[in-house]
Amino acid sequence: MKFQGFRGGVHPPQAKNTMECATARMGIPEKVVIPMQQHIGAPCQAMVKKGDTVKMGQVIGNSDAYVSVPIHSSVSGTVTAVSEQIISGSRPVVCIEIKPDGLQEISEDVKPPVVDSKESFLKAIRNSGLTGLGGAGFPTHVKLNPPKDAKIDTLIINGAECEPYITSDYRECMENTESIIEGIEHVLKWTGIPKALIGVEDNKPEAIKKLKKAVEKTSNISVHGLKTLYPQGAEKMLIKTLTGREVPPGKLPSDVGCLVMNVASVAFVAEYLKTGMPLIKKRVTVDGSSVRTPMNIEVLIGTPVGEVFKFSGGFVSEPAKIIMGGPMMGISLYSDEIPVMKYTNALLALNEKDGKIPEENVCIRCGRCVSVCPMNLLPFDIDRLVKANQYDILDKYNVMDCIECGCCAYTCPAKRMLTQSIRLGKDALRRKAKK
Amino acid sequence: MENMLYVSSSPHIRSEVTTQRLMLDVIIALIPAAFAGIYFFGLRAALLIAVTVISSVVFEYLIRKMLKRNTTIGDLSAVVTGLILALNLPSTLPVWMAVVGSFFAIVIVKQLFGGLGYNFVNPALAARAFLIVSYGARMTSWTPPLTVANDIDALSYATPLGALKEGGQLPNLLDMFIGNIGGSLGETSALALIIGGIYLLARGVITWHIPVIYIGTVGLLAWIMGPYGIFTGNPLFHILAGGLMLGAIFMATDYTTSPMTKKGVVIYAIGCGVLTMLFRMYTNMPEGVSYAILLMNVSVPIIDRCTKPARFGGKAHV
Numbered sequence: 001m002k003f004q005g006f007r008g009g010v011h012p013p014q015a016k017n018t019m020e021c022a023t024a025r026m027g028i029p030e031k032v033v034i035p036m037q038q039h040i041g042a043p044c045q046a047m048v049k050k051g052d053t054v055k056m057g058q059v060i061g062n063s064d065a066y067v068s069v070p071i072h073s074s075v076s077g078t079v080t081a082v083s084e085q086i087i088s089g090s091r092p093v094v095c096i097e098i099k100p101d102g103l104q105e106i107s108e109d110v111k112p113p114v115v116d117s118k119e120s121f122l123k124a125i126r127n128s129g130l131t132g133l134g135g136a137g138f139p140t141h142v143k144l145n146p147p148k149d150a151k152i153d154t155l156i157i158n159g160a161e162c163e164p165y166i167t168s169d170y171r172e173c174m175e176n177t178e179s180i181i182e183g184i185e186h187v188l189k190w191t192g193i194p195k196a197l198i199g200v201e202d203n204k205p206e207a208i209k210k211l212k213k214a215v216e217k218t219s220n221i222s223v224h225g226l227k228t229l230y231p232q233g234a235e236k237m238l239i240k241t242l243t244g245r246e247v248p249p250g251k252l253p254s255d256v257g258c259l260v261m262n263v264a265s266v267a268f269v270a271e272y273l274k275t276g277m278p279l280i281k282k283r284v285t286v287d288g289s290s291v292r293t294p295m296n297i298e299v300l301i302g303t304p305v306g307e308v309f310k311f312s313g314g315f316v317s318e319p320a321k322i323i324m325g326g327p328m329m330g331i332s333l334y335s336d337e338i339p340v341m342k343y344t345n346a347l348l349a350l351n352e353k354d355g356k357i358p359e360e361n362v363c364i365r366c367g368r369c370v371s372v373c374p375m376n377l378l379p380f381d382i383d384r385l386v387k388a389n390q391y392d393i394l395d396k397y398n399v400m401d402c403i404e405c406g407c408c409a410y411t412c413p414a415k416r417m418l419t420q421s422i423r424l425g426k427d428a429l430r431r432k433a434k435k
Numbered sequence: 436m437e438n439m440l441y442v443s444s445s446p447h448i449r450s451e452v453t454t455q456r457l458m459l460d461v462i463i464a465l466i467p468a469a470f471a472g473i474y475f476f477g478l479r480a481a482l483l484i485a486v487t488v489i490s491s492v493v494f495e496y497l498i499r500k501m502l503k504r505n506t507t508i509g510d511l512s513a514v515v516t517g518l519i520l521a522l523n524l525p526s527t528l529p530v531w532m533a534v535v536g537s538f539f540a541i542v543i544v545k546q547l548f549g550g551l552g553y554n555f556v557n558p559a560l561a562a563r564a565f566l567i568v569s570y571g572a573r574m575t576s577w578t579p580p581l582t583v584a585n586d587i588d589a590l591s592y593a594t595p596l597g598a599l600k601e602g603g604q605l606p607n608l609l610d611m612f613i614g615n616i617g618g619s620l621g622e623t624s625a626l627a628l629i630i631g632g633i634y635l636l637a638r639g640v641i642t643w644h645i646p647v648i649y650i651g652t653v654g655l656l657a658w659i660m661g662p663y664g665i666f667t668g669n670p671l672f673h674i675l676a677g678g679l680m681l682g683a684i685f686m687a688t689d690y691t692t693s694p695m696t697k698k699g700v701v702i703y704a705i706g707c708g709v710l711t712m713l714f715r716m717y718t719n720m721p722e723g724v725s726y727a728i729l730l731m732n733v734s735v736p737i738i739d740r741c742t743k744p745a746r747f748g749g750k751a752h753v
Contacts (some may be wrong), residue, residue: 012448164448249747321441327448334442350447357443361454361510362552366690368452371697376744380695398746406446413452420444434518 006237008374010407012328014203020284021295023171026311028100032075032302034060035087036094038341039131040138041067046096048049052079055107057278059097059214063355069129070140071109074280074300075100087338088324088331095339098302112276121190128272129279129342133327134169134233134262137343140269143261144191144429146254155193156178156242156253157184159200159207159235160226163326166346168283169263171296173200176267177214181419183266184221186273193259195220197242203228222372230328237374249401264345279342286312288348290319300337305347321355323348328406361414369418370372371407373400379408383421391428399425452639454551458640460509464631465518465685471627472620475580476526480620484521486530491517498546507671513550516540519559519685522621523678523725524566527576535569536562556732557692560682560725567725577617592617595676596721622678632684641688644697644702649683652708660716678700679711682724692732698723699742700736706731 037043044061048054054073063072077100084092113124126141146152150403157180161169161202173180184196195376198215200208211223226232226241236247245256253260268279280301286308287294293313305322323330324344341345369379375398382397399422408418454490472480484572495513499506507513520536540562545554567574579592593603606616621628635641654670661667673679687693687707694700707727714723 010450012450077451246748249746251748317439318438320438321443321447323447325445328446330445330447332440332442332445332447334440345456348447354448355441355443358449362550362692364454364457364552365695367693367695367700370695370744375747378695391461401747404445410448411450411452413450413454413457415449415453417444419446423444 005227005229005321006232006240006374007376008372008407009229009231009237010372010410011079012164012230012410014228015287016059016167016170016203017165017287017294018167018296019170019204021167021171023175023283023296023298025298026300026303026308028102028104029077029300029303029307030100031080031304032073032077032098032100032300033085033339034071034073034098034302035085035339035341036061036071036096037087038071038137038301038343039069040136041065041069041142043093044068044071046082046094047401048079048082048096050079050082052415053077054079054098056297057106057110057280059109067139067142069126069131069141071279072278072280074302075254076103076105077101086334087335087341094316095422098109101373104276110276110278113272115190115273118190118192121186124273125269127278128268130265130268130272131279131342132262133264133268133282133342133345135329135345136235136239140261140265143259144187146252146259150254151257152191152193152254152259153195154243154259155184155188155191155196155258156238156258156260156262157196157198157263157266158233158235158238159204159211160238161204162201162228162230162233163328163330163346164230165287165294165348166285166326168285168296168345170204170207171283172264172267173204173211177210179267179270180211180263181214181218181221183268183270185218186269187266188220191259195222197221197233198223198263199226199238199242200224201226201228201232231374231403234374234403234405236403248408249398270322281343282340282344284308284340284344285346286348286401287346288319288323289351290315290317290349292316299344301341302339304337304339308340309349310345315349317351319349319355320352321348321350323350328410329404358415359415363414366413368411369411372407372411374405374407375403377402377408377422379418379422380416382425383416383418386421386428391425391432393422394425394429398427399429402426452514455510457640458515458541460640461515461685462511462518463466464634464640465515465522465621467630468522468621468624468681469518469629470524471614471624472522475582475614475623476620477579477581480526483524483526483528483530483533483620484518487521487524487533487537488517490515490534491520491541492497494538494541495546498542499550502546507550508591510551512642513541516545516558519621520562522681523559523563523619524542525574525577525619527578528570528573532566532570532573536566539565550578552691554629554691556729557686557689560686560728560732564725564729580615580623582615594618594721595672596715599672599676600719600721605672608671609673611672619681622681625675625680628680628684635688636678636685641684645688645693645699645707646683648701648704649687649707649711650679653679653683653704656708660712673712673715677715677722678724682711682728683685683707686724688726692735694735694742696739696742696744698744702738702742703731703735706734
């Protein structure tokens with residue numbers, strides 16, 4: 001197979017300080033806050049109210065919409081509040097606050113599902129609450145059920161983990177290798193996809209070695225080391241590198257015959273089918289210049305971010321910026337009370353020097369943003385138009401193709417907020433389309 | 436947690452490259468050529484360089500103040516423009532003419548159009564063209580380098596291209612490479628310029644495309660357009676002569692006045708090469724680099740428009 005690679009990309013410092021940190025297990029926090037939207041699609045409605053007792057693994061939020069997944073309680077305890085809170089962005093989301101009783105009693109509904117057909121498999125996946133654990137948060141049962149005319153010939157397993165700092169997928173590969181392979185086999189069996197390709201960046205040689213050994217007994221799963229280049233782990237870039245196919249604008253991977261799943265997601269499939277315990281915990285990499293002891297921690301979903309940092313040993317310096325996710329695409333948090341959610345794979349605390357937002361200077365037209373953009377865009381031009389409020393010409397610039405990887409703004413010598421401008425442009429076009 | 440947190444759009448890390456660092460790297464890369472100018476043309480060269488650089492910075496500071504805009508001399512781009520302009524001047528130029536050149540480059544071509552990033556042609560090159568038009572005789576009164584001055588009548592001395600045009604004796608290639616020839620302060624020593632060019636490549640300030648393609652095109656055309664028929668030309672002579680090295684490494688590579696796309700850059704560099712040779716061979720000007728680059732500078736917007744990258748996943752890819 002000829003690997004094409006992709007155009008552009010940047011080499012931020014890898015900072016994989018926690019590679020050898022085996023996952024520590026954090027206990028039960030003081031409280032959990034569980035938002036009713038942790039996925040792409042329709043938000044869930046709260047199924048419990050203040051004062052109810054809940055058990056671990058119990059469904060506390062659900063929706064009738066197809067593109068949605070149920071949300072489960074990660075602790076047993078009492079619901080102390082059901083209220084709207086701002087989690088990220090500016091739109092409030094209903095959150096269920098639970099005071100754990102420390103007992104971790106498991107709900108009666110938690111039992112291994114019976115899977116004997118594609119339909120029962122997809123139903124089980126939905127019931128597990130699984131959404132893309134790589135950070136995108138797309139409901140997995142929807143992803144695994146593409147339209148009938150889409151001929152999927154390749155399942156791609158994303159172990160690239162191209163963002164700096166994050167090693168949680170790497171630890172998944174090292175600690176849960178068997179589950180990953182089992183999960184892949186389950187998915188291949190019930191979706192009928194003939195083969196799977198596991199892609200891992202070559203800065204993780206031990207994981208590649210371990211995975212290669214684990215797939216020796218299989219016939220249709222292969223492991224591939226990929227050149228370390230951000231954003232190799234972006235879905236479209238991964239598909240291009242492993243298969244040479246480019247996902248057309250506005251289309252999905254299924255339109256080029258591929259499905260992409262994160263390694264942790266596919267390992268969870270295997271574990272869920274075995275135990276029936278839904279998605280209630282997440283491995284999170286804690287790192288950053290303010291963090292005393294970087295480490296990988298398995299956290300109960302709903303644990304406030306501040307408690308995770310405290311468990312890891314706290315800060316060596318006052319954090320100036322807290323990021324949920326990686327430094328290239330993560331979300332900067334306004335408070336440390338925001339909880340760990342299904343799509344959280346890292347928590348970074350940066351000190352003043354690293355967290356300070358640099359001042360924007362004038363564009364010198366150096367062209368670096370154009371040469372690093374993996375989606376062949378012209379970020380400097382889009383930035384210019386957005387800053388001048390010329391949104392009407394914007395659709396000629398393919399703005400919606402942007403995957404918001406941040407390569408352009410990362411590389412800009414003038415420190416221009418290119419990614420932010422492109423996001424504003426996309427928002428303007430979406431609102432124009434709604435009218 | 437007590438303190439406030441920064442909240443901003445991703446990405447939350449940036450590369451270490453800054454505009455100021457890029458400009459500083461260009462200044463460092465030009466130091467060999469500046470020293471070569473002083474070595475070959477004496478302390479007067481040092482005076483000219485100092486005056487041009489200082490007047491450039493002063494003019495930028497004053498005009499920004501007058502236009503009620505922020506001070507930008509800290510980004511070092513005025514220093515770069517002053518230095519490049521100085522290296523384009525003959526060592527005998529009256530100092531006040533150099534100051535006029537600085538004024539034209541910084542105030543007219545750069546700041547009145549919006550400042551850094553908005554100039555539509557290379558300011559130093561435009562100033563050189565302005566000075567040639569305004570003070571033609573003084574701008575072309577070349578003297579021999581100090582290394583050969585004792586043997587020659589010091590009042591006037593032809594540059595290699597000048598000698599080619601007039602039918603005089605051509606210097607040997609080694610002298611042209613080291614800088615034992617007449618010419619402007621920075622253009623004579625190809626060796627010093629190449630050292631600077633390698634520094635710029637190593638620091639990632641420029642890529643190889645513009646210098647190599649520009650110089651390569653000139654070499655190829657020089658060989659083809661030979662004096663005794665096709666393929667009889669001497670490519671090395673034309674590569675080492677005149678302002679080609681200085682222009683290809685330091686002026687055609689200016690970010691603001693070169694294309695933003697890979698394909699565009701190739702077209703631009705070839706265009707510079709073709710125009711340079713056409714001017715050298717078919718006009719009565721001995722040198723063509725300045726006007727070639729200026730003409731390609733103004734073509735950049737249309738080149739950019741025609742070379743937009745293909746859409747990801749677009750029709751070409753199935």
